[in-house]
Amino acid sequence: MVNYRYLGNSGMKITELVYGNWLTHGSQVENEQAAACVKAALDVGITSFDTADVYANTAAETVLGDILAGEHRESLEIFTKVYWPTGPKGANDMGLSRKHILESINGSLTRLKTDYVDVYQAHRFDHDTPLEETMIAFADVVRAGKAHYIGVSEWTADQIRAGAALAKDLNIQFISSQPQYSMLWRVIEDEVVPASVEAGLGQIVWSPVAQGVLTGKYKPGQEPPAGSRATDEKGGANMIARFMNDDVLTRVQNLQPIADELGLTMAQLAIAWVLQNSNVSAAIIGASRPEQVTDNAKASGVEIPAELMAKIDDALGDIVERDPHKTVETNPKPGR
Template identity: 70%
Template sequence: MEFRYLGRSGLKISAITYGNWITHGSQVEADVATACVKAALDAGISSFDTADVYANGAAEEVLGRALAGERRESLEIFTKVYWPVGPKGHNDTGLSRKHIMEGIDGSLRRLGLDHVDLYQAHRYDVETPLEETIRAFADVVRAGKALYIGVSEWTADQLRAGQHLAKEAGISLISNQPQYSALWRVIEEKVIPTSQELGISQIVFSPVAQGVLSGKYLPGAALPAGSRATDSKGGANFIRDHLNDEKMTAVQRLVPIAEEAGLTLPQLAVAWVLQNSNVASAIIGASRPEQVAENVKAVGVNLSLDTLTAIDDLLEDVAVRDHTRTAADAPHTRPA
């Protein structure tokens, strides 16, 4: 395993982070989820990402039980706050001081921990003053309930404003968690240059584009049984935008490139995001333990300039690069 510094901090995290979005407490049974976590540990993964909203708290509980008994100092555990949780009352959402303070306590209780290594704003809250949000996060750090603060899917301007206030409050934002893959490159134009300037790293999710870059979805063919695209519990909603024949055809053209590099298509996809120097870690999920071991093989791979250029050329017409999508796809009101 390779370990990289997170932002302009002294914290190192594994180049692969195991994430339990959708799967734990929802898509797979608890015993399979635990087996996947154990496979991640066996593969050298030390960083684990979850959120209070995943399966309405159940994902945090599953992860906490799966990691119980492991040496805490050897792990980096991340969680997030923002989306509606619990009974979804009027204050059970957003980044108000009330919700952040109650949110961290709830997450720690479900995880069975006294602190998390990274506490992240799961989105930007347009209805709460940013000063209130940052001061609450600073108090969470001072209380010892989180060691570091990060965000997820913030725009370049939001990162700049947040980092300015964080510095005034005596903390720093050290990470952003955006979607990023060879098919979804919206952070490259604005977010990554701004992050590099501010000392913020990316912990990217969906490096395999919800599974589309695995090559298992074929143009004109039926959706594979048991795949995310057939998951009625939420997975199908997230992959829908990637499932068109043009994208699936382009992905199939990557097969010779992957074979020449000695990689599978999923390994090529993960290796591709790890080539970006601003990416500290790529989040992978798994519904089977063997998927973890396979994805970890992407670590340490150095793709040549010719290979990167060939990937760019093949995906040029289907990759999304519009930097405005970060703001356009964000909540414009606090979710109820």
Template identity: 75%
Template sequence: MEFRYLGSSGLKISTVTYGNWLTHGSQVENDVAKQCVQAALDCGITTFDTADVYANTKAETVLGEALKGERRQSLEIFTKVYWPTGPAGPNDCGLSRKHIMESIDGSLSRLQTDYVDLYQAHRYDPDTPLEETMQAFADVVRAGKALYIGVSEWTAEQLRAGHALARELGIGLISSQPQYSMLWRVIEDEVIPASRELGVGQIVWSPIAQGVLSGKYLPGQQPPAGSRATDAKGGADMVQRFLNDDVLSRVQALKPIAEELELTMAQLAVAWVLQNDNVSAALVGASRPEQVQENVKAAGVRIADEAMKRIDQALGDVVVRDPAKTAENAPARRPS
């Protein structure tokens, strides 16, 4: 396993980080989820990412059970707050002081820990003053319930504003968690330059583009039975943007590059995002322990410049680069 500093902080995390967004508490049984976590630990992964909204809090519970008995100081546990949880009452979502202060206690209880290493704003909340949000995060840090603060899918402008307030309050806003892959590069023009300037590191999700970059979806064919594209609860709606023959044909053109590097296509996809020096970690999930064991092999891989150019040539104009997509995909109002 390779480890990198998270942003400009002194916190080191495993470059392949285990995330349980679409699996624990929903797609796979608890015993299989625990096997996946154990496989991650056995492979040297020390960093685990979840959120209170995943499976409506069940994912945190499953992760807490799976990590019980492990030396806490040897782990980095991340969670998030924003999306509706519980019965979805008027204050059961967003980044108000009330929701943040109640949510951190719920997350700690479910995760069976006294603190999380990183507490993240799962989206930007346009309905709560940013000052209120950052003050609440600062109080969470000062109470010892979180060591650092991060955000997810914030624009460059939002990052700068949040970072400035965090600095005034004496807390570390050190991370951004955006979607990033060979096919989805919307953070490259604005978010990454701002992050480099601020000392913020990326923990990227969906580096395999919801499985599309694994090569299992073939042009002109129906998605394989049991794949994410066939699972309405497992992110099928997000996969659809990539399921057209032009994209899938170009993805198949990556196969010889992966073979030359002695990587699977999924490993190539994870290794690709880790070539970006602003990326601290790639989030990978799993519904089987074998998936963890395979994907972790991307850690420490160096892809030569020539191969990186061939990847760009193979994918061509199907790559999504528009930086406006970050704002477009964010909620305009707090969920009700």
């Protein structure tokens, strides 16, 4: 069964594998298959679920809410996010204004069929809204009982520190950061992780398998397998493109002997690797088939010896992206 960890410095425990439904529910995966994947997650002990209002333009929240409706709510940890536009995409239907936050939380709760979410996260930093306005709105969401905790996604170290200072003044618990993190993408290590430790945030990392590249299924010099994310024109191919070059794919193949030595699949090795970082509270896994969930769950509790962690670094060499400014690049630019 999947292990639990505390989320940041809070008293709430979450499963160290979180089931996420970005790019799947309401889009790539039929509802019946989505339900089978969620059931598989519950069967292996995953109780933490991550979504966002923007995923499949609200459909992902609806699908997840329908599937979890029969479960004991207090035994689940549900996270969702706000920032990107949904619906008709009106003038105020984006960002972290008070108007957008307070309206968006109500929509999310309706779709998720719950009175509250455990963590409500800012999906990006909003340069066009005063941070004080955003944090006061989040505080009001918490005090209204619509969220227990506040978190962020893809914020820089300076943004995290500023948000944490305001959260302290407002007496609300700001406990999570949700960045991309994998063996290939380590941009949070030098700045975001130290700022998060200082502020009491834990990382709930997305794409620990680098959109599937770290499974080893993409071979250098070969066309991507039919039906894989690299062939998905709905968005998956764009996300994975940065890793789809022969230099990266060749280096990734060098990880196979290390996975074999640990008795793990390549995907399990990738997930276990991110969980070695002490500031990582959980890794988000997605799935289009139930057996993927069952397989990935075996990464929980794995300890990779220091000498094999060093071998991983040697195998990947200089293809690893470490530049902390890459986090800035994911932030939308000011629009005023």
